[in-house]
Structure formats: C-alpha cells, structure tokens
Amino acid sequence: MSNTVVEVKNLTKVFGDVTAVNDVSFSIEEKDFLILLGPSGCGKTTILRMIAGLEEPTSGEIFLREKLVYSSEKKIFVPARERSVGLVFQSYALWPHMTVFENIAFGLRVQHLNSAAIKAKVKEGLSFMQLEEMANRYPQEMSGGQQQRVALARMLVSEPEVFLMDEPLSNLDAKLRLEMRAEIKNIHFQTGATTVYVTHDQVEALTMANKIAVLNHGRMEQFDKPKAIYKHPATLFVADFIGSPTINKLKGVLQFEEGAGICSVRGDSFKLVTGYKINTRVQEGQEVVAAVRPESVLVDSVKGHEGSINIFSAEISTVLPAGPETILQVKFKNYILNLLITQDVDYLAGEKVDIYIPPKEVLLVNSSTGRLIPPSMNTQ
Amino acid sequence: MKGRGTKLAKLVEQTSFLPYLIPGIAFGALYLSLFTHRIGPIPALYGTFLLVALVCIAKNLPFTGRAGITSMLQIGSELEEASEIAGAKWSRRFMKIILPLSINGAISGFILVFITVMRELSLILLLVTPETRTLTTMTFRYQEQGYSQFSSAISVLIIAIVVAAELATRRLTKNKAI
Ligand SMILES: Nc1ncnc2c1ncn2[C@@H]1O[C@H](COP(=O)(O)OP(=O)(O)O)[C@@H](O)[C@H]1O
Numbered sequence: 001m002s003n004t005v006v007e008v009k010n011l012t013k014v015f016g017d018v019t020a021v022n023d024v025s026f027s028i029e030e031k032d033f034l035i036l037l038g039p040s041g042c043g044k045t046t047i048l049r050m051i052a053g054l055e056e057p058t059s060g061e062i063f064l065r066e067k068l069v070y071s072s073e074k075k076i077f078v079p080a081r082e083r084s085v086g087l088v089f090q091s092y093a094l095w096p097h098m099t100v101f102e103n104i105a106f107g108l109r110v111q112h113l114n115s116a117a118i119k120a121k122v123k124e125g126l127s128f129m130q131l132e133e134m135a136n137r138y139p140q141e142m143s144g145g146q147q148q149r150v151a152l153a154r155m156l157v158s159e160p161e162v163f164l165m166d167e168p169l170s171n172l173d174a175k176l177r178l179e180m181r182a183e184i185k186n187i188h189f190q191t192g193a194t195t196v197y198v199t200h201d202q203v204e205a206l207t208m209a210n211k212i213a214v215l216n217h218g219r220m221e222q223f224d225k226p227k228a229i230y231k232h233p234a235t236l237f238v239a240d241f242i243g244s245p246t247i248n249k250l251k252g253v254l255q256f257e258e259g260a261g262i263c264s265v266r267g268d269s270f271k272l273v274t275g276y277k278i279n280t281r282v283q284e285g286q287e288v289v290a291a292v293r294p295e296s297v298l299v300d301s302v303k304g305h306e307g308s309i310n311i312f313s314a315e316i317s318t319v320l321p322a323g324p325e326t327i328l329q330v331k332f333k334n335y336i337l338n339l340l341i342t343q344d345v346d347y348l349a350g351e352k353v354d355i356y357i358p359p360k361e362v363l364l365v366n367s368s369t370g371r372l373i374p375p376s377m378n379t380q
Numbered sequence: 381m382k383g384r385g386t387k388l389a390k391l392v393e394q395t396s397f398l399p400y401l402i403p404g405i406a407f408g409a410l411y412l413s414l415f416t417h418r419i420g421p422i423p424a425l426y427g428t429f430l431l432v433a434l435v436c437i438a439k440n441l442p443f444t445g446r447a448g449i450t451s452m453l454q455i456g457s458e459l460e461e462a463s464e465i466a467g468a469k470w471s472r473r474f475m476k477i478i479l480p481l482s483i484n485g486a487i488s489g490f491i492l493v494f495i496t497v498m499r500e501l502s503l504i505l506l507l508v509t510p511e512t513r514t515l516t517t518m519t520f521r522y523q524e525q526g527y528s529q530f531s532s533a534i535s536v537l538i539i540a541i542v543v544a545a546e547l548a549t550r551r552l553t554k555n556k557a558i
C-alpha cells in the first residue's frame with residue numbers, strides 16, 4: 001500500500017471564460033513539502049482551494065489519503081469541513097471578534113474536546129509559536145508577523161492530515177520573511193505534516209520545498225525536485241522563471257560539428273558549442289535558444305580550458321556587488337548577459353573581459369515548442 | 381456565502397441608488413401624489429406615519445442596502461471559509477462568525493440612517509400632517525410662526541440625540557472593528 005497523501009488527477013477549473021486550472025495532475029506522499037510555484041494569476045490559489053474543498057472543480061479527481069473527495073464523473077464532492085485539512089490564508093483570515101486564544105480554540109471546540117483538553121492544546125500551540133503572552137489580544141492589536149503565527153498555531157492545534165498554505169509570507173517584510181521561512185521549515189521538520197504551499201517566489205520554493213510544481217496559465221509545466229527543476233528545466237518558461245538573476249538566452253540555429261560529433265548553435269555573429277551529441281532526434285537548421293545559467297559563465301579565468309571554443313570578448317556594463325557574490329551584466333554582441341561570480345575581484349563598468357561558456361552548461365530549447373531538448377542526449 | 385457579485389445583486393444595488401439622486405423635496409412630492417388616493421389594493425397613505433417611514437426607507441435604501449449587504453456578505457468570505465476548514469457546520473458558522481461580525485455593520489448602518497433621518501426635513505415636509513410631525517418639521521413650523529426660541533430648543537434636542545447615537549455606535553463597535 002502506497003502512502004500517497006494528496007493526489008489530483010486531470011484537475012480543471014473554469015471560471016466563466018477563464019480556465020484557471022487546466023488538466024493538472026500530481027501526487028505527493030507522507031512528509032512531502034510541495035510548493036506550487038508560478039506567477040500571479042497562474043491558478044495556484046485555485047488549486048489549493050480545490051484541495052481544501054472550498055472551490056468545486058469543473059472536472060477531474062482529488063484523493064486525500066486514497067479517499068476520493070472529489071470526482072466529476074462519480075459526482076462526489078466532500079465539503080471542506082469533512083476533509084481534515086488545515087489552511088493558512090494569504091490574508092490569515094483570523095476572526096477579528098475573537099481573542100487569539102479563541103481563534104486557536106475554535107477548531108477544538110468544533111471537535112467537542114473538553115475544556116481542559118482545549119486549554120492544554122491551545123497553550124501548547126501558543127508556546128510552540130512563541131505567543132504565550134498574546135492569548136488575550138485581538139488579532140488587529142498584533143503585528144503582521146504575530147498574526148501569521150496565530151494563523152499557523154490555529155492550523156497546528158487541529159492536527160489536520162494536510163497543511164495547506166497560501167503565500168503565508170507575502171505580507172511580511174524581507175527580514176521577517178527569511179526568519180519565517182526557517183520557522184515553517186522547522187514546523188514541517190517537527191510535525192512531519194504533508195504540506196502544500198503556494199508561492200510566486202522562486203527562491204522560497206527552492207529553499208523550502210522537496211517537490212515543486214511549476215505552473216503557467218493554469219497548466220503544470222514541470223513537477224520535480226527543486227534541484228532537478230533548476231538543473232533540468234523542462235521548458236523555457238521554467239528555466240526563465242527559476243533562478244536569480246535570470247537565465248541567459250541566446251538565439252540561433254542548430255549546426256552539426258561532424259568531426260566532433262556534437263551540436264553547436266550558430267547565432268547572428270557567434271558560434272556556441274554545446275555538449276549535445278549529434279542525434280537523430282535533433283535536426284540541423286532547427287531554431288533553438290541556448291540557455292545558460294549566470295553562474296555557469298566564467299569570466300577572465302579562461303586559461304586551462306580546452307582549445308579556444310566558446311571564449312568571447314565582452315564588455316562589462318554593470319557591476320552589482322551583493323556581499324559574498326557579485327552580479328555582472330556584460331555586453332556580448334547584441335545581448336546583455338547576467339553573470340554571477342563569487343570570486344573577490346573588483347570589476348569596473350566599461351572593462352573589457354573574456355567570457356567562457358562551458359559547452360556542458362548549455363541547455364538547448366526547441367524554439368518552436370518551448371521545450372528543452374532532453375538532457376539525456378547531453379554528453380554529460 | 382455565495383451570490384455576491386452576481387448580475388442580479390449588482391442590478392439591485394444600482395437601482396437602490398436612484399432615490400438618492402432625486403432631490404428630497406421632489407421625492408416627497410412624488411410620494412405625495414402617489415399616495416393621496418388609493419390605488420388598487422394600496423389605501424391612501426397620506427396622513428399616516430407609515431408614509432413618512434416609507435419615504436425615509438426608500439430614500440436611504442442605498443445606505444442600508446450597502447451597509448447590510450456589505451457587512452453580511454462581504455465580511456470577507458475567507459473568515460467564513462476559515463471556520464469551514466475548522467470543521468464547523470453551517471449553523472455554528474452563522475452563530476459564531478457571520479452573525480457576530482455582521483451585527484456590528486448592521487448596528488452602524490442603522491445608526492447612520494437613524495442620524496440621517498433625524499435631520500431630514502425637505503423629504504418629509506410635504507408628507508407630514510399635525511399628527512405625524514417629526515422634530516425637524518416642528519422646528520420649521522415654529523420658525524414659520526415666529527417662535528424662534530422653541531425652534532432653537534428643538535434643534536438643540538436633535539443635536540443631542542444625534543450626538544448620543546453617534547457615541548453609542550462608537551461604544552458598541554469599539555474593539556471589534558473589522
Ligand atoms: N472566483 C473567481 N471568479 C472568477 N475568476 C477567478 C476566481 N478566482 C480566480 N479567478 C481567476 O483564475 C485565475 C487564477 O487565479 P488564482 O488561482 O487566484 O491565481 P494565483 O493564486 O496563482 O495568483 C486568475 O485569472 C483569476 O482571475
């Protein structure tokens with residue numbers, strides 16, 4: 001017996017003439033921390049609300065612990081209150097006419113616990129979220145960060161089967177957001193609760209998730225581990241959305257280097273050698289985008305690299321130091337490339353440099369489909 | 381709560397604003413000419429307090445409508461959904477969340493309209509008879525007949541009632557502001 005906790009199959013939601021969620025399928029297991037990631041309006045909240053039972057899908061199926069809670073075909077819709085899910089709303093949705101204690105106790109009262117048990121559980125929840133002194137406050141008398149802790153405590157004490165969180169950190173300032181990231185990760189570590197978490201912040205997704213579903217216009221572009229999403233994006237959209245600074249994209253057509261048996265990309269005025277082997281599944285002349293991560297481009301340290309391939313002269317246009325790392329924007333032909341360097345070198349704007357793009361770091365995207373040419377064809 | 385933002389709801393809300401755009405005295409005259417004779421099953425309402433009440437209700441519908449609808453349906457549907465997630469049945473959600481939250485809005489909506497009506501003159505001037513006088517029309521009559529001291533005294537009384545009502549609202553909705 002598998003330990004699938006949440007499974008959605010062909011989930012679709014149409015609002016009027018907007019398809020908010022389009023044929024999305026995935027499943028997650030015990031202790032998974034899934035992040036639904038994508039730009040605003042891509043359907044993340046709608047998916048979360050459908051899992052919670054607050055929104056009825058248009059079609060598809062949803063299973064919670066292998067129990068069918070929604071099916072368009074079988075006409076099953078289990079309401080939210082019977083699903084055993086916890087939800088932290090983006091707005092927190094704390095009840096303004098109740099004290100913090102009552103906010104947290106509400107779900108326990110619904111479960112008909114006796115008052116001693118309720119008191120003990122609320123107290124435990126309060127101390128877990130370091131809110132002991134706040135029990136008698138009203139939500140509107142607290143800071144955003146404190147309200148968020150109350151919302152988390154309210155979810156925790158009910159011990160739901162699945163934690164759902166909708167951009168819980170989006171209303172916090174940058175410093176607090178970093179702290180809460182660690183705190184939520186710690187909650188997940190301590191409770192082991194299966195979590196579905198929504199964010200549009202790719203850094204948040206990479207740091208917190210053990211699985212990421214990248215969404216775009218209601219469609220799921222990729223479902224994978226964070227490392228795989230970063231290293232092997234399935235589409236140009238994913239490659240572009242993940243990573244900061246943004247991935248570099250160079251347009252060109254595919255050209256075969258018969259002698260070496262590999263592919264290169266011929267652009268306007270450059271030739272970029274890739275690590276892709278000549279293969280029957282790629283065609284010479286195919287329009288492609290060569291995508292290269294900012295940290296993969298090396299600057300000035302060109303000595304020791306085989307031959308003189310993929311070494312280009314460029315000019316530094318902007319230097320953006322950020323503590324331990326520096327972002328360089330360099331002018332190369334008619335492109336501005338983003339580079340991320342960790343060496344402690346002081347570059348100046350206007351400086352001429354040589355850049356080196358290692359062939360094995362080049363990802364190829366089929367321009368007509370927007371999909372990556374599978375890395376399995378890569379020599380690496 | 382569903383049903384918010386539907387076309388019908390918007391239509392109702394928008395038509396309820398029409399009376400507000402018509403000048404009070406004209407609106408009063410309209411009701412006067414409408415209700416001096418009996419029309420079908422509706423008896424002649426002129427001279428009854430009901431007519432005064434009716435015209436005040438119609439005129440203030442936009443406010444009451446807004447206050448009522450907003451407080452009841454837009455308390456933030458997420459607040460209700462949060463209680464649904466907590467496992468509460470509809471009855472408990474209504475008693476513990478919707479009702480306590482909208483009662484504030486209802487009270488402040490009521491007081492707002494109460495204060496407006498207390499100060500209403502032009503709207504009801506044509507509709508009152510000696511039996512259905514209100515404080516404002518009394519000040520008008522006294523002023524007309526030269527009893528300006530009586531008139532001023534009643535004005536002070538109106539102000540006192542309005543201020544008291546305002547203070548009462550503040551007390552009632554204190555600490556519970558949404
Ligand atoms: N209740 C609704 N009625 C109509 N359209 C909606 C509703 N909820 C969401 N949408 C639309 O569905 C799309 C996805 O919304 P949402 O799931 O909130 O996106 P996200 O959370 O990723 O920003 C958007 O285009 C939004 O306008």
Ligand SMILES: [Mg+2]
Nearest residue numbers: 041044045046
């Ligand atoms: Mg959202």
